[in-house]
């Protein structure tokens with residue numbers, strides 16, 4: 222296929238602005254998929270993606286399109302829309318020369334519109350603004366055009382107004398792709414240089430790496446090397462995605478497709494890695510970094526007898542997602558489990574949902590935490606969430622864009638929900654990593670009658686320790702069953718007690734209901750009480766049911 226007739230592009234958008242719907246229409250218009258079928262988000266393959274309506278893994282499709290007597294190959298690289306996956310977005314973008322920036326005609330520019338635009342802008346891609354959902358009653362495409370001109374400096378007459386749902390004006394999008402996006406700049410005669418921009422795992426065939434070829438050619442039987450791991454593989458199959466895999470003899474520079482080469486798990490085909498021919502090393506493509514987990518949580522089987530099943534489910538899921546880090550962990554209260562690292566909160570929820578849906582696992586997920594580096598005391602500006610304002614810009618009369626520097630632990634738990642409810646759903650939010658910052662953090666212990674409860678040790682900001690400690694003590698008081706003696710629940714920093722609650726003594730007389738008589742019934746009840754105790758964890762002489770930990774850890 223002549224390089225000048227190839228266009229590589231992505232669709233980027235804020236969540237729900239219609240990226241997948243537009244992709245479906247493009248697939249239909251080019252005859253890639255059958256129009257008669259009720260196509261809904263064909264590229265969203267996972268069940269969670271369909272249910273949540275979000276794209277988790279990037280999917281790719283090659284479309285053929287005739288225009289003025291010439292046949293064009295349009296490679297659509299679908300990118301995940303959510304903040305958690307911005308590294309995947311930026312990698313997918315490096316395989317493209319242009320993007321369709323989809324903006325909802327009613328909602329206008331949102332947080333991820335801005336974040337995604339700048340990823341494309343930094344990668345020096347041609348940006349085609351597409352205003353979608355013009356069929357909506359409240360659509361105001363002119364207002365959105367003005368926003369686009371003001372925020373992105375793109376002349377408003379470059380905007381294409383469409384309804385992806387109804388198919389209105391989608392042909393002009395195809396036309397713009399051909400006219401406004403340049404063909405890839407590649408060298409077919411140079412040695413192979415291929416970017417891995419996604420990878421999936423197939424039980425029968427191993428890892429399927431999605432690749433974009435910058436230089437050279439690759440065919441079945443070639444010996445290739447991963448620039449990152451330096452491992453050598455033999456190529457078993459290459460092909461294009463239509464959107465399902467279709468084997469071809471070769472893949473040429475400028476093309477986007479897939480490659481199977483006996484890689485056993487996705488860590489061998491990391492997103493952003495460069496593949497080259499054995500004995501023909503090339504300069505790796507810039508920008509590679511290993512995915513960096515930002516949010517950590519403990520994961521435990523609800524029932525320890527499920528440990529092995531859960532273990533194999535986690536192994537299988539991580540075969541497909543190398544950005545999840547896994548470490549074995551155990552807790553006296555919750556038993557054997559793992560500490561997993563995720564790119565963000567949504568990533569964690571999606572992983573949990575996939576465990577439940579695809580592997581039928583029932584798990585306890587502890588409150589997420591963020592990575593810290595131990596630093597000695599220093600000062601920092603403090604507000605409710607310890608945020609520092611960096612920038613403010615009015616997008617139009619009704620909408621303002623604010624930029625803040627936040628400690629990550631302030632946004633991982635309930636920030637998004639609070640923001641949505643405070644703004645009645647109008648505000649949107651995106652973040653990027655700004656590196657480690659010094660802060661006055663302290664380790665807070667929770668004590669039961671003077672004994673530390675390891676499971677509940679947390680790191681908190683000095684100024685928030687009192688309120689968090691108080692809330693923890695109150696919650697524990699509500700969840701902890703009364704015992705024969707009084708229990709003091711305390712939160713402490715070092716030797717200083719900062720909060721306290723008391724659980725009064727109480728004796729649960731299991732025999733109360735047996736008016737003396739029936740001895741077998743008495744025995745049965747005593748046995749049941751003894752069994753109940755097995756599930757308890759003793760802290761000092763205090764019995765803490767597993768359930769209490771689950772409640773306290775889950776609702777933090």
Ligand code: GTP
Nearest residue numbers: 237238239240241242274275276302354384385386
């Ligand atoms: P993510 O994959 O989460 O990024 O979402 P998306 O941007 O791919 O959005 P999607 O295509 O899933 O569309 C979101 C919702 O908007 C769906 O309910 C679509 O049916 C609806 N939608 C998409 N395009 C249009 C349109 O042109 N008009 C109307 N009225 N609704 C649309």
